[in-house]
Amino acid sequence: MKAALVESFDEPPHYRAIPEPQAAAGQEIADVIAVGVHPATRGIAAGKHYASATRLPFLAGVDAVVRRPDGDLAFVMAPATGTLAQRIVINPADAIPLPADADPAVIAATMNPALSSWVALRARVPFTAGQSVLVIGATGNAGSMAVKVARHLGAGRVIAAGRNRARLTELLSEGADEVVALTPDGDATAAAYAKAAAEVDVVLDYVWGPPTELAMQAVLGARTEHTRPLDWVQIGGGGGPEITLRGFALISNAIRVLGSGFANVSPDFYRTDFPGLAAAITSGAMAVRPRPMPLVDIEKAWANEDAPGERTVIIL
Ligand SMILES: NC(=O)c1ccc[n+]([C@@H]2O[C@H](COP(=O)([O-])OP(=O)(O)OC[C@H]3O[C@@H](n4cnc5c(N)ncnc54)[C@H](OP(=O)(O)O)[C@@H]3O)[C@@H](O)[C@H]2O)c1
Structure with missing residues (x-):
């Protein structure tokens, strides 16, 4: 499958073929739909964020809108393992359910x-x-x-x-x-x-x-x-x-x-509280405008300077 890999802290992530992920007991494989390129996404890929990995290479991306095996849309945060791949392993308990009518690109641009x-x-x-x-x-x-x-x-x-x-x-x-x-x-x-x-x-x-x-x-x-x-x-x-x-x-x-x-916030808070935020975004109470780019253009996407109110979103 295709992914965006960070191979050097001095370069943008590269479009690469990597092995399919393997789910351990209790985990599942989700299809990634949209991933926002946030300041933290860039900071981690540049080795300048407090959550940056110390070993290269690693998967870029801190969060994602995914489709779970049962067909439901969900939002996941995974700064430690990365999200910019066609499929990722998720822990079902960490998947924030999204309304069925949520726009994946808007959620990917806005949640972070x-x-x-x-x-x-x-x-x-x-x-x-x-x-x-x-x-x-x-x-x-x-x-x-x-x-x-x-x-x-x-x-x-x-x-x-x-x-x-x-x-x-x-x-x-x-x-x-x-x-x-x-x-x-x-x-x-x-x-x-x-x-x-x-x-x-x-x-x-x-x-x-x-x-x-x-x-x-x-x-x-x-x-x-x-x-x-x-x-x-x-x-x-x-x-x-x-x-x-x-x-x-x-x-x-x-x-x-x-x-x-x-x-510094418990994962339990995210699980119980973020559906309310996702609902507020879906209802139109707040939104950042997505600037969609395909995964194959990941290096170009990294060079984007988003206008105020806009965020680059990789569509997989
Ligand atoms: N802790 C968290 O949970 C969390 C979550 C999301 C984001 N963040 C952090 O929040 C920050 C902003 O994120 P964002 O998504 O809003 O990024 P963004 O859209 O790129 O906006 C960056 C903002 O920082 C302002 N800024 C930068 N340097 C400044 C300076 N010297 N004086 C005054 N303003 C300055 C910019 O002002 P101008 O508009 O004038 O350029 C702009 O308003 C980032 O550091 C990001 O990592 C933290």
């Missing part, structure tokens, strides 16, 4: 960016309807989905922060109440954060690095309700891998800094 905020708000912080949410990096796919997910889960107020002005304006009609333009002018950016987000309850942070240092200082510096809990959730790292956090920030406000990702 949408689940980041879904998991953060439902599993990582004690978020309740009516609270306010600041999304940093809201102009990317995961950030844009976070605006919609927060709204879908009952946020009282959603503030979207990002660099792309045109996309920020669009977000005002996609669930954001207010926007913060991230510009090279640090003082203006800090003032915009202070005005819009001083009393926010939850921050979903897709950027990290120096832009987060600026945001944290601006929000905490303007905050007047110092005992009001503030959960600052690190989800993505396009702005840099680390921040410097002043101890004074931690003791002068009720801030909790935590992360949300593959590794």
Whole structure:
């Protein structure tokens, strides 16, 4: 069968013939239908993600929409074993059932960016309807989905922060109440954060690095309700891998800094909770536009730079 194999961390995956997978007792073989090419997919294939394999070669792909032997559609996450092959082994217990009318390409494009905020708000912080949410990096796919997910889960107020002005304006009609333009002018950016987000309850942070240092200082510096809990959730790292956090920030406000990702949420949560997310995507509540490419064009697909709101999806 055909697959996309990572043979070097310095090259895109290659289109290769590999042996058919073998299912152990309790496992099954599923037909792969669609696989999104997400930042994590690229990061793992480049050896730059915390879930990257140490040995080459390996199968690219972190998740997939599959058809199970009984004909049902399902979504699976398998960052450790890969998904970009015509057929893969799955553990039935880990298969998230999809509605029969789900569009596989839309699910493949949308689940990864949408689940980041879904998991953060439902599993990582004690978020309740009516609270306010600041999304940093809201102009990317995961950030844009976070605006919609927060709204879908009952946020009282959603503030979207990002660099792309045109996309920020669009977000005002996609669930954001207010926007913060991230510009090279640090003082203006800090003032915009202070005005819009001083009393926010939850921050979903897709950027990290120096832009987060600026945001944290601006929000905490303007905050007047110092005992009001503030959960600052690190989800993505396009702005840099680390921040410097002043101890004074931690003791002068009720801030909790935590992360949300593959590794720190129980698989049981995915099994029980993701059907709700898949249903929300299928109903049209949120969607990233798929940019379909065939498996044979995997190297070209890797060179794609997706437009805002779009994600490359390999169709098998
Ligand atoms: N932990 C999880 O569960 C999880 C799940 C999905 C994604 N993620 C992570 O979330 C991040 C975003 O994913 P995505 O799917 O949204 O990717 P994406 O569509 O490529 O968007 C990347 C976003 O990062 C922003 N960005 C990058 N560097 C920045 C900087 N220096 N200052 C301000 N903004 C910056 C971009 O801003 P512009 O629009 O201005 O370019 C864009 O909004 C990635 O790091 C990804 O790995 C985590």
